[in-house]
Amino acid sequence: MTSLSSNDTPTPPTFNELGLHADIVAECTKNKWTAPTEIQLKSIPLILEGKDLIGVAQTGSGKTGAYALPFIQKLLMTKAKLACLVLVPTRELALQVGEQFQLFHGIAKLKVVVIFGGVDMVKQAINLSQRPHVVVATPGRFQDHIEKTNGFTLKTFQYIVLDEADQMLNMDYEAQLDFIMQRLPRERQTLLFSATMTARVDKLHRASLVRPTVVTVSKNKYDTVDGLRQFFIFVPFCYRFAYLHHYLTTLPAGYVIMIFCATTHIVLKVTHLLRVLGMRALPLMGKMTQEDRVLALDSFRSKKVSTLVCTDVAQRGLDVPDVDLVINFQLPASAKDYIHRVGRTARIGRTGVAVTCVTQYDIQDYLEIEKALGKKLEEIPIAAADVEPNLERIEQAEREATTRIREEEEAGGFGVTLRQKKKRSGRSMARFGSKMLDREFDEDASLRSVRRENESILGESTQHRYQQLKRLKRTR
CATH class of the missing domain: 3.40.50.300 (P-loop containing nucleotide triphosphate hydrolases)
Structure with missing residues (x-):
């Protein structure tokens, strides 16, 4: 497992220098993403290389952009059927992540589906049947669809994100995460993002990721941002x-x-x-x-x-x-x-x-x-x-x-x-x-x-x- 600290690599000043497609860079500018954050600077090039990655960064540091932009690039650069699964701990975060992906809808005609409990499963199943590019889900409801939705397949999900992994484990989603990860394709790229690196997060990454690079931009787990x-x-x-x-x-x-x-x-x-x-x-x-x-x-x-x-x-x-x-x-x-x-x-x-x-x-x-x-x-x-x-x-x-x-x-x-x-x-x-x-x-x-x-x-x-x-x- 490779590890990068916040001082190991030079700092590219723009999204363009991260190797992103010109259309993505233009859309970042349109959405007022003026410059990449530190976690984005250090994660995006590694993700574009196809590596599994663990990102440890403070809340509010731009982790969503760090995994969303590389996936959109992969969609633009490949003709193969490719889907992204983002697992998050709460319905509010699921909606928010879905909105972040939707900002780039115009580039790749991105179809995004958000899945969480407390909503009619039949309507969700219909949305899943339309083969979306991105599914953002809470673990419990996503497991329900794996078990109960006829015809639902995971074979196209080759880009997996575990966002706020420490919080998902704190909310006792460990069994659901194990269930889901065991049924995903073996050939996949898996990214794990967390504000803290706990023993339970370490156990999850050992079971789910292959030789990941660890990118850490926090000096300690109680860091706050400079602003x-x-x-x-x-x-x-x-x-x-x-x-x-x-x-x-x-x-x-x-x-x-x-x-x-x-x-x-x-x-x-x-x-x-x-x-x-x-x-x-x-x-x-x-x-x-x-x-x-x-x-x-x-x-x-x-x-x-x-x-x-x-x-x-x-x-x-x-x-x-x-x-x-x-x-x-x-x-x-x-x-x-x-x-x-x-x-x-x-x-x-x-x-x-x-x-x-x-x-x-x-x-x-x-x-x-x-x-x-x-x-x-x-x-x-x-x-x-x-x-x-x-x-x-x-x-x-x-x-x-x-x-x-x-x-x-x-x-x-x-x-x-x-x-x-x-x-x-x-x-x-x-x-x-x-x-x-x-x-x-x-x-x-x-x-x-x-x-x-x-x-x-x-x-x-x-x-x-x-x-x-x-x-x-x-x-x-």
């Missing part, structure tokens, strides 16, 4: 919604923002809260219907709404080019999750900002993330006196948000959409039991009540924790 500026805000737990609103009001008009939360309950609450306060926001979370997830993403990408409030379903692979800011409203579970969240901004040579909200109860976990990153994040100070005048307004908005969620749950499901509910015919954005929601609301209310008794806004206890955080940051 990303990272900050933190210390927020008292009981007033975190007020601090979030205050910070958002300080931003320039037109900012495109993703806000990450740990639970669906908080996603819904933040979304409704912002809408009550006059901000255009939509949620994105795993328990939404597929139709509504697509609606939310399309509305966000087209900038009909400027704020997307998400669970970690949106942390991997999604490429919304113009995201200016990522806010970790609730701390991610690990440094790896932090990297993938903040990777939604500053993508492919752009700049961006990431801001993490840290309550007095998050200090130790936050410091562990800083330790893994190998850097101390700069603080954005927010004075309590600046937040206090709007506390009553924010608390009223919180109550209104809670009421709206309860009303929608009673009507058959939660929904925060651009359309009026009567136009949605009862469709909901997320459906789960009222008992779960009641428990979450009760726990939230109980916790808030207890903590309000023990802290005022930056009161003695909270102030003590804040000073502790600053001391610990100085000593690290």
